[in-house]
Amino acid sequence: MNEDNVRINSFKAWVLAARPKTLTGAAVPVLVGTALALNNAGGAIRVLPVVLCFLFAFIMQIDANFVNDYFDFIHGNDDETRLGPKRACAQGWITIGAMKKGLVLTTILACVVGLPLVWYGGSEMILIGLLCVTFCFLYTTSLSYMGLGDLLVLLFFGIIPVSMTYFLAMPVGSQAITWQVLLASLACGFVIDALLLVNNYRDIDNDRKAGKMTFVVRVGKRNAELAYLFVGITACMLGLVHLFYGNILAFFLPFLYLIIHVYTWREMVKISQGKQLNAVLGKTARNMFVYGVLVSIGLLL
Template sequence: MNLHAQSAVPPEKGWRIWWRLTRPHTLTAAFVPVLLGTVLAAKHYSIHGLLFAAMLIASLLIQAATNMFNEYFDFARGLDTKHSVGIGGAIVRNGVKPGTVLGLGFAFFGTALLLGVYISANSSWWLAAIGLVCMAAGYFYTGGPYPIAYTPFGEITSGFFMGFVITQIAYFIQAGKIDSISVLASIPISILIGSIMLANNIRDLDGDRESGRKTIAILLGRKKAIQLLAAMFIVSYLFILALILFFSLSPWLLITFASIPKAVRAVKGFIGKTEPVQMMPAMKATAQTNTIFGFLLAISFLISNLIK
């Protein structure tokens, strides 16, 4: 965080404190993969509604808990102050007790674990082990002595677990197996989820450098990190073309291109900016790109399922 910038997020009151604590703009990283995996399975299999609901809620809870651990550990390490820029800050700006934030995160994990037991009992107990690994990744993203978020591997980790793994689990619990299409379709989503983390790290580059982090944005520098963000967007859209041209998937997938203006806005929003508060709209546009792209991708598969 930039400790000297004026806060872009004023103190909240009531339920808005708790809503902001979940960092809702990141929750699409949990929702989109579950939706995509389920829609892909629906082409050949009947959808189990309760399993879908359990998987969706569990994924949202794990993502929200990860955000709360982020809130707690950023505060514990002195990275968050009343003047920090970002959607976090329930502890430093709103007076929420650190122990409450940490406890709520573990409570969300506990609820997700119970839902995981239900999912595993109705599909495969191997998913219990995979789910525990996902939860561990969520905790150690900012927790533990060597947080993943402080390394160059934050984007890869978040994209892999939230994009690839969650999509495959959502598909598996409906189909009982993993399909090549579910693997391929999850790749652009994984890239875009990683882009959300990269956008966050570009915004926080100066403050993160001061705190000793070694994120990919710091290692590359601001200009090249923005170029990497643009490249991640480009690869995601080119991958859609590849799915159509080389894997004979429906041309309906091209409707994902309607999200390109958001991606362009995200990249342009970072160019020439140095203050975190100036880059907040670009961060928002990055998350919106993932949301719109993911929804349209799921819709395109749903349409192709219905017309065949």
């Protein structure tokens, strides 16, 4: 979407603030969890909770983007030295008061959409939902400054969404979380963590200056480059579990993802710094989606 001539608090401004390109990170875990359920239930899954999981994931991702936009701006992190994509508050597209109302509304909407899942998964779903909302705020306001972002990605973009989507989609009595589901969810988390790694790799100097001790700041650029390569390889190797469950293609197809992941890694290392890394960020988001589709196809075939 063209970022020129954006009117304050307009529909276009809110769409830009929602950062549609980041929604692949919300979709992929639910996609993988659904494919696992379809595979293990022979296609006889519960459709409505899957739809609700997708909606909840999308809204929570948008909510996280609003929270990030709002708090980074009021903390002064989105200044003229920022290298990442433009932010709505910093650009003046959305006023601070409007963004505050927007993140409150999206939080409430996510809770409303997620509440019916209690019918399918029991009262434990309330706790899961509260954890998602709480850590959505804690990540931006404190935990990202402590270098815990990557761990949160493994939990909230891997283990929790994949496992819970599978659990809610499966017929009653067949909802046990198997090793296949657990390791597949962990693999999904590693794939999505590549996005956070390249984001923090680009911002290492600004983060260090702001006292934001991300994993990349702690280990340095060279080790961060190796970590980016590592998460893609590890995700594919965790796919070995699919072989033990008779899903041969679910193991082999993701190696097509690994090829483009390695090419993206090489581009990241070559560029090393500056706004050009935003192109690597976009390609990493594409790679995540490719991974989700390939694993899902492998499970369904």
